[in-house]
Amino acid sequence: MTTEERITSSETRIFKAVFPNTTNHYDTLFGGTAMQLMDEVAFITATRFARKRVVTVSSDKIDFKKPIPAGTIIELIGKVVYVGKTSMKVNVEIYTEQMYSYERERAIVGDFTFVAIDELKKPIQIL
């Protein structure tokens, strides 16, 4: 499989409903919860790309562009955007969808870098 094919096949999408137990006093999704979900989808994307153990080494700027209200559906999309020697960068977007209409908008975006490691937790080549 080419690197491009691996990038395409490892693209990962997760849907969640935003319930009140994940919201703050503004009735919108907690920023920390959003970041945990983003790390999770990024981790799954990186693992599906590399098919090796990976750990998060860094998260880049995360932009919270729109609030995510309780009672909406969110879609998280993880995509590998850079492959280095032992590291790779995964871009994660969160889209908000209204439950009872087709209204949809991009709410949060950020990048996460992972390093592939061996049994001794030392960096190893991604490919």
Ligand SMILES: CCCCCCCCCCCCCCCC(=O)SCCNC(=O)CCNC(=O)[C@H](O)C(C)(C)COP(=O)(O)OP(=O)(O)OC[C@H]1O[C@@H](n2cnc3c(N)ncnc32)[C@H](O)[C@@H]1OP(=O)(O)O
């Ligand atoms: C009970 C139920 C609870 C449920 C709840 C569910 C929650 C569900 C969440 C799931 C989410 C899962 C997520 C799991 C993932 C972790 O949680 S992992 C835990 C957090 N991460 C760690 O502990 C990693 C700690 N760091 C390390 O161990 C070491 O730094 C590493 C990563 C092995 C790297 O070792 P190093 O000696 O620094 O490596 P070095 O050779 O200098 O660099 C290696 C590569 O990394 C790059 N790099 C190094 N530092 C950086 C940096 N700061 N920025 C960018 N690139 C960097 C280098 O450029 C190099 O890249 P290449 O040129 O080779 O491509």
